[in-house]
Amino acid sequence: MTDTKPVLLVTGGGRGIGASVCRLAAADGWSVAVNYATNAKAASDVVDGIRAAGGSAVAVAGDVGSEAGVASIFAAVDAAFGRLDGLVNNAGIVGPPQRVDEMTGERLERMFAVNVLGSIRCAQQAVRRMSARHGGQGGAIVNVSSIAATLGAAGQYVDYAASKGAIETFTLGLAREVAADGIRVNAVRPGVIDTDIHASGGLPDRARDLAPQIPMQRPGTAVEVAQSILFLLSNAASYITGAVLSVSGGR
Ligand code: NAP
Numbered sequence: 001m002t003d004t005k006p007v008l009l010v011t012g013g014g015r016g017i018g019a020s021v022c023r024l025a026a027a028d029g030w031s032v033a034v035n036y037a038t039n040a041k042a043a044s045d046v047v048d049g050i051r052a053a054g055g056s057a058v059a060v061a062g063d064v065g066s067e068a069g070v071a072s073i074f075a076a077v078d079a080a081f082g083r084l085d086g087l088v089n090n091a092g093i094v095g096p097p098q099r100v101d102e103m104t105g106e107r108l109e110r111m112f113a114v115n116v117l118g119s120i121r122c123a124q125q126a127v128r129r130m131s132a133r134h135g136g137q138g139g140a141i142v143n144v145s146s147i148a149a150t151l152g153a154a155g156q157y158v159d160y161a162a163s164k165g166a167i168e169t170f171t172l173g174l175a176r177e178v179a180a181d182g183i184r185v186n187a188v189r190p191g192v193i194d195t196d197i198h199a200s201g202g203l204p205d206r207a208r209d210l211a212p213q214i215p216m217q218r219p220g221t222a223v224e225v226a227q228s229i230l231f232l233l234s235n236a237a238s239y240i241t242g243a244v245l246s247v248s249g250g251r
Contacts, residue, residue, distance in 0.1 A: 005056060007081040008233070009033040009073070011064050011122060012091030014043035016195035017144065020226035021088050022046050026055030028230060033077045035060045035091065064091045064118030065110065074125040086233050087126040089119035089143045089167075094201035097156045108159055115163035116170075119143055123174060123185070131181040138182025140233045143171050144225075145189045147248045157201065164189075168244050175242030184241040186232040191248025194219045215250030 008025050012018040013034035022032045023046065032050060034057055036043035043059040050057040060076040063069035077084060092115050095107050123141055130139035148157070149164035168187060175185035192214060198206035207219035228247045231237055 005029055005031045006085035007031045007033065007077070007083050008086040008088065009035065009060070009077050009084060009122070009126070010088045010090055011035045011073070011118070012037070013088075014039050014046055014059075016197060017190065017193060017222045017225045017229075018088070018090040019046050020222040021090060021229050022057065023050060024223070024226050024230050025086075025233070026050040026057055027053065028234070030086065031056040031081055033058055033060045033073075033080060035062060035064070035073055037061075037063050037065075037091065063114075064122060065114035067121060070118065070121040070125060073122070074129075078129075083137075084126060084129040085137065085139045087122060087139070087141045088229055088233070089122055089141065090229075091118060092144060092146075092163075092197075094157050094160045094197055096202040099155060100158050103159060111159045111163050112166075115160070116166045119167055120170060123170075127174075127178055127181070127183060130183050131178060133181045136182070139184075140237075141174070141183065141185045142229045142232045143167050143185070143187040144229075145171070145187045145244060147189050147191045147246065147251055149189065171244060172242050179241055184232075184237065186237070186240060186242065187244045188225060188228050188232065189244050189246045189248065190220065190225045191246070191251040192219045193222060193225055195222055213251070214248075218249065220247060220249055 008030040013022045014036040034043045047057040058080045062073035130136040146164040148161035153161035171187040194207040
């Protein structure tokens, strides 16, 4: 089946920033593939909400941290929509606060498998479908970095910060590589955003606790990041590629 609306895949679209991207994108006229890793209920709630509002969405299971997971995500998108016009590489993980000399190899491998290889593998698959070089219609990719890439996250999660640094370099290089193929590649760099990710790293109050250190004196919301991602996906950003937009309240 082919779909006449542009199709957007959002990795980690069931919760947090990704869920807000899915909802805003659907309201903007995209058909949305809502990827999730383990929380099927959260993804199906996002899909149900989009459909109830008259939009088009499907939930797509798959772990971006494995090559097989990425292949199955894209196979499901192909089967559901038969086209792809946008990708938001949003899925990401942190770990509990640790010094680098305490981190296990397993932690490091998973951090880079999900945050870095996951984003690169999804971008590969997206470029194969969107690039004019491969007969595609062009498109846009937005990668989700973190302000941690510029701060280093010492004593908390330097591995996470380094993974986001890799995403920023990947954004720059891929943007230049596929610019003539009709694909724009940009990134957002969120600051402290009020989502579940802090609890998943063992610091449930992190967003509130850090508020006094943020120039705007408050954490951001998932919707505020999503609005920037939607801008970078849209034609309003038609001459922007290789950019990294901080969405961090001045942090
Ligand atoms: P979140 O609320 O913890 O949500 C993470 C999402 O990613 C969930 O939907 C989760 O799926 C999905 N996910 C995790 N591992 C995955 C995997 N291996 N394969 C597929 N999906 C996976 O996180 P968030 O705060 O919205 O973060 C989204 C992005 O923003 C991340 O890249 C994060 O690094 C970045 N970011 C966040 C902040 C912040 O302060 N919140 C700041 C800077 C950057 P399930 O629902 O199935 O678990």
